[in-house]
Amino acid sequence: MAKIVDTPMMVQYHEIKAQYPDAFVFYRLGDFYELFEDDAILGAKILELTLTARNKNSENPVPMAGIPHHAAQNYIDILVDQGHKVAIVEQMEDPAVAKGMVKRDVVQLITPGTKMLGGAGADKENNYLAALRPNGNDLAMAYIDLSTGELKATTIGNFNDVIDELSSLEVKEVVLRKDDELTIKHQVANQLGERGLVISWQSDVTANATVSFLTQPLTSIAETETTAMLLNYIFDTQRRNLDHIVPATSYERLTYLKFNQDTRSNLDLIENTRTKKRAGSLLGLIDETKTAMGGRLLKQWLLKPLREQQEIEKRLDLVQAFQNDFFTRGALQDDLKSVYDLERLAARAAMGTMNARELVQLKKSLLAIPSIKTTLSATEGVLYDAGDKLDSMVDLAGLIDEAIVDDPPVSVREGNIINDGFDEKIDTYRRVLTDNQKWLAQLETDERKVTGISSLKVGYNKNFGYFIEVTKANINKLEPDRYERRQTLTNAERFVTPELKAHERLIIEAQAKRTEREYELFVTIRERLKANISRIQKLARLVARLDVLASLADVADNRRFVRPTFTSHNMIAISQGRHPVVEALLGSGEFVANDVMLDEDNAMQLITGPNMAGKSTYMRELALIVILAQMGSFVPAEQAELPIFDQIFTRIGANDDIAMGQSTFMVEMAEANLALREATAHSLILFDELGRGTATYDGMALAQAIIEFLDAHIHAKTLFSTHYHELTALADRHDSITNVHVGAVEDDNGELHFLHQIQEGPADKSYGIHVAALAGLPRELINNATTILSHLESDDVVTDHQLVQQSVTSEKHDESQQVELFNVDAVDSETEKVLEHLDKLDILNMTPVDAMNALNDLKKLRKK
Incomplete structure (x- = not known):
């Protein structure tokens, strides 16, 4: 049998897939991302896609499934939420000018830990990616939220505490050192995998200036190395500017009130244990925050209460100040409603994914800050001090307000995002377009008058450009050779003239130059924001803190x-x-x-x-x-x-x-x-x-x-x-x-x-039978249980004092002796049988039917 030979495209695909064997490869072909082979088979099942094949008529067709590129994000989210990774493969050159096979490469690897959360339902949640490395008997851990730039590190003494910290942070993906794989694979990777965490591997790489800068605040070598490994994984997978990542901070778990995942669950801190929803939890009750970043900070405070009294008192002072000043609190919270997620907006600006609408969101957020400062400046003490620390950032807000229209389109490459009067070139192009639109309108009027065809119109089609359209019913009214035929339709003919062609060139050129110039200016403004990311992030932290403290004051007022x-x-x-x-x-x-x-x-x-x-x-x-x-x-x-x-x-x-x-x-x-x-x-x-x-x-x-x-x-x-x-x-x-x-x-x-x-x-007693009656157990059963209890209580029972004397800590206690509830030697043989049978019952694991049968058996024993 002849060996199957891959096409050049499939050779390219296999080379990329070999680099990302554990990821779905979204391979860009025109307007679609294509999945091939096993990715297509599994992807079609998970994403409910139509499974087709490449080279259907060959002996070995290649399974294939396609996704429109404009709808890809929804499909990516579905895969990542189920614990999969997705490698995005884009065309790296223009197919129209490429020689031979178009070059393609992975531009981003999206994983459960690098997914950018946002939008309804996720705005108040962090998405942490963690890294672990052994450090003697300890484990060094670092974690990051890529959507906000938060980066922290710690050292933990035992693996159970590591698991608990990962659970507290709700980490979905953990990065381990590839060179450690043989020694820790079974000890760490398997145990993490059993708990549903996605495991990724990263090789050590040479430190660079960015990694050195971000890890400079760390004093522990192990934490520095672990954080560097985490950052390298981020840089390798994201392949984009990440200037929003803040320098790492180290923390000790013992500086916070410590409790494990079981306690968080037992107390319904974050979610209701029964419903798995925020409603019915402590967080759901106290979250009156008005901003997404405030909601995230409140959750962090709840999961990591403080142990330093001085820091606790600082927070309480501000809560009390807000509680005592209802009008200031209300005015602040009204302003906070206009503040968008500054942390994530800063991140999107850094990564180059911010669009014009998000610029407007940032502007609206910054325009609320002077009002907040004015509100707090009218107070005294801690509230005044908190307001004084805020940066109004009027320069950035003013720039965006001057440059960007209030309601821009989503796309930043189609124009109509820059205000009139901001740039002379754009204004010139717009005048050209306006003049030509007027010329086209005049052309239509003139041609209707000359030809006598009132239905004649001048239109535009993206494939054929500008045209003069005449219905076939009116074609005979045209002078021969007046127009040059361009397109024939079922009910009409479309024509052009030399003058129309000339104006079309002017319009298309002006549109292209205007759109290009608008995009250039938009990028320039976005770069200006990137240069001020640290200012935005600092402002975000201060606003989030005010939001949380005002929220806690609200709760204190409303719930006494x-x-x-x-x-x-x-x-x-x-x-x-x-x-x-x-x-x-x-x-x-x-x-x-x-x-x-x-x-x-x-x-x-x-x-x-x-x-x-x-x-x-x-x-x-x-x-x-x-x-x-x-x-x-x-x-x-x-x-x-x-x-x-x-x-x-x-x-x-x-x-x-x-x-x-x-x-x-x-x-x-x-x-x-x-x-x-x-x-x-x-x-x-x-x-x-x-x-x-x-x-x-x-x-x-x-x-x-x-x-x-x-x-x-x-x-x-x-x-x-x-x-x-x-x-x-x-x-x-x-x-x-x-x-x-x-x-x-x-x-x-x-x-x-x-x-x-x-x-x-x-x-005085347990009232267990009463509770059983309240639960609705049959009356016959309740009566029987009451009779049995009466018999048991009438027998000679070991007194409380005797029980305590049998304390396992007493020096007089015989350690081999079983603590007894009943003095069996003092009962008759009939009762002894009942007691022996009763002692064998596993009450906690009995169903109501089992309990009825057991009581019936006891009754029969008593009658014998």
Whole structure:
């Protein structure tokens, strides 16, 4: 069989594809981008394209799918959003003058981490691309948002913290060093890939002046090398000017309040865990920002609250100043509504992708700054100082206003973007065009008069130029040879004259020169902006900060938040604290507020009470108040005195991680282990129903051991909710442990009513059967369960005092002895069978039907 020989075009395609084997190659052919071979087959499926073939009639047709170049961005976004890369191949020379095969090359590689976000739904989101390199036992990490130029670096001690930082930043793509591939491929790349991250590889390259400048602020060699690798990857893939990237800054994770992805999810910080939407989250509640960059900054503050009290107080001072001056805040926010995304506009100017409409957006944004400065200059103190720092940039705003029309077209190469009077040459060309248009109109009038044909018209067609059109019904009225025939239509004939040809040349020449001159001036103005990008970016940061602080003041006013105070005595004193999201969902006056009091002598609360009564809400509201306070926000309470926390740990909810091979109980123990190993006396720990994922004896033993370990070794502020009522006796042995419970009352009809109020002391019982009744379980089942519970409670049970004496931390305790709930030796054989059967039940994993069957089995055992 003869060897298949590629055409020159396919040879060129294969050479490019070999350089980008993991990317879809969009190969430009005329007005289309074409996909070939495997790219075409997969691309047609993902993008719902028609799959065709090149050389259909040959023995080996090449699969092919095409995309119009003007609609390519939508298709690129679909592929990139699904984790793919797209290499854009353009013609590098004019096909009309090219000799042989037209030269083509990749002009940009678009990846999940380099996609330029923007527009509705994405304007308040960052799109970070990260890079990692091992540094001894640590990992150096750098990340960048190409759409804003933000560039940061850090060093992280262990891989789990790296994963958590990547999750917090919502990174979609990670760059690794190609030369490290053999040593870290299985350790890092595979684990990142399992979590859905796109992995890219970059070889080391010689440092250049740009990389050296951008990494100069970094002092760590590892961070410098990692950042340089990230920048080289950006330069290699984007192949365009990136002057908007700001010099890198290094940060320490420990300078911020630390909490992991589980805590972010448990507290619904960024999105509602159930719906996966911003609505129903803390961010959704407090985001009253008016600008895209303000929205992004607010999210960053929420994810990285501060630990430096002085910096927190600076933010709180401005929030309070805005809250105290309603009219200044309102005027500022009205002006902010006119401010577009300065960060991303600056980036587009640097990369040469800014169009005239975006120039107008920048102008409108800059024209709002003098008004903002005037508003703030009428105040005193911190608001005046904040306004004084703003650069009005009247020079750039004036330039754009003078040069660019108010409503320019999207395309910058078709003219009509420069104002009259800005450039003499453009004005001259426009006069020529205007004069010729008048001449054409006069020509039409004169020819109608001379020929007597009232329907005669002078028109234009881009393929045939200017013409005189006469309907065929009137052709006989024309003098012979008056016009030169140019085109025949079904119902008309089109003609030209020497004079019309001459004016056509003048018009086309003037249009071409005008369009060319307008584009030149537009590029000149854009270059002027590029020279001032650092000014625009600084202004953007200051405006975003004002936007966030005014937003927080709005929230404080509208939702009755108060300014928190910070104490060095490691004391929590919250009066009438509230869960802000739950309160908003319930409506005004329906949420029951609670006090939270913990000090140096009382570090832990054991919380008991029925399900659905509000234990988890009480725990979560404390964490949210801490996060809000340390990000520089007022908090939902009547009064709040807090220490500065270093970390927050949560174990809330019953979740498994099947993908990583972890059961619900394993996840529970892993999260508990993280807290026990990393928490300090300055941490906040929230443990909700710890130990419930296993058998009763095991769960209670572990819960008690964890409580006593926290009390003996860590001394962190801890809220520990439990249904193991026997654990409440620990408060008698440990001075730092206090019992509280969520109040509930049972009416004369046996119905349970939740008070949602935290009260001192332990709950008298769990009310589990009452909650089951509220859930709608069959009445027969509820009655049966009540009977069984009565029998169990009537038997001799180990007292609370006896349980505590069995503490695993007690010197008298036999470590091999199982903590017992019931004194089995004191019951009869019939009850013993019931208890043994009951002990084998896995309540957490039972369906309602399973529960009914289990209760029926217990009933049968009791009757035997």
